[in-house]
Amino acid sequence: MKKVVILGGGKIGRMVGFLLGTCGDYEVRIGDLHLDTAQAAATIFGGTGVSVDLSNAAQVEAFVNDAWAVVSCAPFHCNELIAKSARIAGAHYFDLTEDVGVTRSVIALAKGAKTAFLPQCGLAPGFITIAANALAKPFAEIDSLRLRVGALPRTPSNRLGYNLTWSTEGVINEYINDCDAVRDGALVRVPALENLERLIIDGIEFEAFNTSGGLGTLAESLNGRVRNLDYKTIRFPGHCDLVKFLFQELRMSEDRAALRTMLERAIPSTTDDQVVIFVSASGMLDGRLTERVYAKRVLSQTIGGHHWTAIQITTAAGITALVDLFAEGKTPRAGLVRMEDVTLEDFIANRFGRLYS
Numbered sequence: 416m417k418k419v420v421i422l423g424g425g426k427i428g429r430m431v432g433f434l435l436g437t438c439g440d441y442e443v444r445i446g447d448l449h450l451d452t453a454q455a456a457a458t459i460f461g462g463t464g465v466s467v468d469l470s471n472a473a474q475v476e477a478f479v480n481d482a483w484a485v486v487s488c489a490p491f492h493c494n495e496l497i498a499k500s501a502r503i504a505g506a507h508y509f510d511l512t513e514d515v516g517v518t519r520s521v522i523a524l525a526k527g528a529k530t531a532f533l534p535q536c537g538l539a540p541g542f543i544t545i546a547a548n549a550l551a552k553p554f555a556e557i558d559s560l561r562l563r564v565g566a567l568p569r570t571p572s573n574r575l576g577y578n579l580t581w582s583t584e585g586v587i588n589e590y591i592n593d594c595d596a597v598r599d600g601a602l603v604r605v606p607a608l609e610n611l612e613r614l615i616i617d618g619i620e621f622e623a624f625n626t627s628g629g630l631g632t633l634a635e636s637l638n639g640r641v642r643n644l645d646y647k648t649i650r651f652p653g654h655c656d657l658v659k660f661l662f663q664e665l666r667m668s669e670d671r672a673a674l675r676t677m678l679e680r681a682i683p684s685t686t687d688d689q690v691v692i693f694v695s696a697s698g699m700l701d702g703r704l705t706e707r708v709y710a711k712r713v714l715s716q717t718i719g720g721h722h723w724t725a726i727q728i729t730t731a732a733g734i735t736a737l738v739d740l741f742a743e744g745k746t747p748r749a750g751l752v753r754m755e756d757v758t759l760e761d762f763i764a765n766r767f768g769r770l771y772s
Contacts (some may be wrong), residue, residue, distance in 0.1 A: 475500040
């Protein structure tokens with residue numbers, strides 16, 4: 416069996432460990448700063464959980480030393496050190512980061528590597544990139560490619576229409592940092608929380624607005640082929656206006672630590688969530704102006720006797736499917752592997768990717 420080590424035993428790391436650790440093809444260990452977190456995550460699949468300080472290079476290098484693959488489910492700011500440790504160990508590397516700066520560092524590490532580096536393997540970027548690339552591929556000319564994703568409560572009960580279903584740190588990051596886009600054929604950076612739009616999916620009204628990181632490397636990959644390309648986060652109506660007041664007018668974005676404390680104190684988490692996915696491609700297809708749409712809602716559910724949230728399912732399914740597809744030889748074998756290198760058909764046919772179906 417291939418040895419896989421997972422860094423980060425939180426919500427996502429726990430399900431990644433469960434999927435890989437119970438499929439019969441991988442020997443899985445989980446490392447987390449908190450020993451009880453690592454052991455709790457490993458217990459559900461009979462694996463091993465150990466304490467690893469993710470800011471300590473020596474500890475991380477020792478933990479990944481004999482691994483076939485390193486899977487980072489850690490906070491985005493830990494990934495550069497984890498990726499460096501994977502390269503030193505000669506292990507393949509997978510992560511979930513949406514942070515643009517961290518991804519650039521991982522891409523630089525991948526240059527000339529004999530092992531593979533697959534950053535941004537989760538939901539967005541990750542699956543949404545794969546789906547968008549597949550939707551756009553048949554077009555002779557792509558006028559517009561719109562990627563929209565939201566992790567939301569099924570029954571919102573506060574004015575934000577939101578519960579903490581994911582990393583608070585990650586949400587803050589994507590609400591503040593500038594966003595990649597293509598406008599009139601040119602790569603540009605646009606501000607977060609702008610370009611508000613209205614969406615109706617399955618008869619439910621949502622709003623969407625710019626957030627950082629969701630495009631992954633797609634803007635660069637399609638540069639010169641697409642006229643307009645952007646990524647937005649989906650929320651219930653009214654959310655963006657309240658967040659802009661909090662982040663911008665009250666200037667809470669200037670103190671991310673205090674903002675995180677406030678949000679985690681005031682906004683409850685939920686296990687009854689949904690992930691909303693919407694991709695639209697329009698352009699010239701078979702000589703006609705055509706639009707193709709992919710839309711889906713994924714709900715929380717019980718799998719293998721355990722209840723998993725929709726954000727756990729979609730994120731963990733993304734990275735485990737990529738581990739599987741790489742092991743099966745269905746992606747490039749070394750250096751940087753982009754989500755654009757993966758076909759939607761292979762992803763959905765995979766035993767973990769099928770969770771999206």
